[in-house]
Amino acid sequence: MPTLRSFSAALLLFGGALMVGASPIVAADWVVTSLPSGYHYRLAVGLNGMVYACGGSQLHVSADDGVTWTPGGVIAPNTLPQALVCSPSGALYAGDFAVGVFCSDDACATWLGVELPQATHSFSTGCFAFGTGGEVYAGTIDGVYRSSDLGLTWEARSTGLLGRHVRTMAVTADQRVFVHTLYPAQIDGLYRSTDRGDTWVRLGGNAPYFSALIAAPNGDLLGTSDESVFRSTDGGVVWSSSGSGLGANENLTSIVITPTGRMIAGGYRVDRSDAGVLDAGDGPTRSSAHVLRQNSPNPFPRSTRIGFTLARSARVDLAVFDLTGRHVATLAEGVHEPGEHAVMFDGSVLPAGAYLYRFVADGVTTSRRMILMR
Template sequence: MENPLPAGFSSYLSRLRDAALHYCTAGGNCNEKKFTNLSYIILLVFVLTFLSYAQDINLKNTNVADGWRLAKGTEGFAAADIDIYYSDPDTMYAIGGWTNGDTTFHSGFLISTDRGENWEVIRNCPATDVGAVRVDPFDSKRIYVSVYGFDDESNDIWMTKDGGVTWTRLFGGRSYPAAVVEIDPVDLQTVYVGVGPAFIRRSTDRGETWESIITPPAPYPPFLNALTIAPSNDSILYAAYVTGLFKSTDKGTSWIKLPLDAGHWGISCVVVDPHDANIVYAGVFSRGLPPGGVFKSTDGGLTWEEKNNGLDSTNWDISSLLVNPKEASSVFLGTYTTKGTDDTVGVFRTTTGGNAWIPFNYGLPGGVYKLAFDNVYNRLYGAALGIYFNDSLVTSVHNSPSSEPETFSLFQNYPNPFNGTTTITYELSERAFVDLSLYDVLGRKVRTLLEDSKNPGTYKVTMEGGDLPSGIYFYRLTAGTNVLVRKAVLIK
């Protein structure tokens, strides 16, 4: 059995046992007094207690809250994508798989109901290889996945309406990958999928019926890597191919090719500023060969500027880009490579809109394939070899109603989902100035429902949804230092 004590500690205890207390009197007589067994035991307990305390301090310093933490149930799971159910961000889905000793890939479809800290496998995922997962904003059981490989039957789009118990194959049979499933961030009933190497289809009724849209004229090989919809204007689409980047301003009716060099391996990802559709970031996957890395446009893609300050060629395997919707100058990028060191792979962050990047890797074992962000709890997620989460972006505490005293409560609106009007009920235990406001999924305030001083009691507020688009909203109650948040779904 391995000795649990520090190296050299056993010999130190032996010397301690043989030690003695030397003392001299005022008259100059000196004596030596050996430690008794009881004294030795007391001293030994003191030393061990001190070492335990020091070790605990060291552990606390090396497992700080601002690092990445591995979610339970995802050890060894090669996660390809993560999506958060915005009606209840406690619920999340992930797709990925495991490689056995015979190098056979076995796909996995996972669910978490506690904000990504613990995951369990939904075993009957239809995939042989995996691409993307998206959760319907109105129904957490309705999920779309893309799966791909290099045989005639593995590049498919599937949908489940019961949380993964049964699946319907929507499209398939193409021999090239298109790992694309995207939900329109403005019209939440519209879904886009990539089918085959380049074809794009759209549903405006949550996957019930589909139509083909005009495919960008990408030269061979026309591999579609990403499709991005501008959050502030869903008429604007970006289609990233191995051979170039294309833009549509009419929801895919027509396309133009943008002047961004796709390099040797293509444009892997595109993200648009949530508040300004003219600000666009693109990742060029290059395996260290220029051009590569991050490029930024401030004029809707007409011109581009390289933004690689703080990155070197080992960081150019860009796999994911994400803009913090609450702080648009804060951008995250994920790199996925087996090269480099802890400081040259994984996640990087800029707080200056791409002018300088710094590693954001503490706790990560290597590269990250996809990033996801929870707007409610300010938690960042990384799909890697395992699923990781990071809470260092938290700037305020969103208290859960279940953890608040019964004397201060915010209840679920009724009806929910709603069409037209809904009622919000809250309780106060003492007089306070009350602010009840409504926010969209990007964290933008869309309406102030109440601003007034209120006495203790129970109150009801009627919310009108007539001039708001369908979607997910959050209503936030502030009373003094107390803050509560609930979710509401508007369907028209």
């Protein structure tokens, strides 16, 4: 196994969630991507806008919402990740029930094993979720664990859960926690906690068996089951199918929403919705009333101007990445006053191609794409 880093140190790289705005989710049709079929793909979205797909131990990366993919290297030999998560810093985490958790913070060039506390069979972890108050939730084959100190210590939080094998979990912005659990060799059901996991209530309604759950920025829940994607707008009680076009026996295991509002679902293959499912509009990208503007000119031959507007004083981080996720430049950082701001990006020493610039203000991240031409 590669060199271990402590789990608490690894979690310091976490601390936020990708937000794309509180807009309504609509149904969508689906089209298959170019990735080879036959794997149980796990998906994640980085804060630089990159979409990551892990099939077996092989990672693939897309900079255009899943239209095209490039190889991203091998995580570790003999790994079959059950979870894939990106941190706000851009670090990527992959969790395997049998082998453990691995982390890459250098654009997937190298991976390090992450040392988990209580690393026994009962703590085998297949999913993680993060609360807005800094809590870390681990879904294991023996219930839910919660940490309030970045993984230094853990507390069991499974009161009310009948099935203890946590298959998937999601946390909404208002701190509701959802898990789908299993008994040994059979399905239990969907549970909700409104007290940070202290107690759980089994939900009725028409929820199917979920292999993946995510919380959308507007509070809706999305879940995958077999070859279908479902949506709930009432806190997980009533579920409806979201679109058509997914293949039979696809066995979906993962779903993400990209910064442009498109859904990408992974199973034996990877599918993308044929249009954005969040009505984000065509105007500037907005995050908590702050505005990130498209660079101008775009495309650009040498340098370009990037503007942003702050509704109030905020800590800002504006950085540029290439399509592999490698950090290229930091354009702005630190506390900025409200109002209009602009920076120049000089790409004269860089190869031509597409780049992404990532804007973080008040802990909310948005990204845009720009083209350097010669």
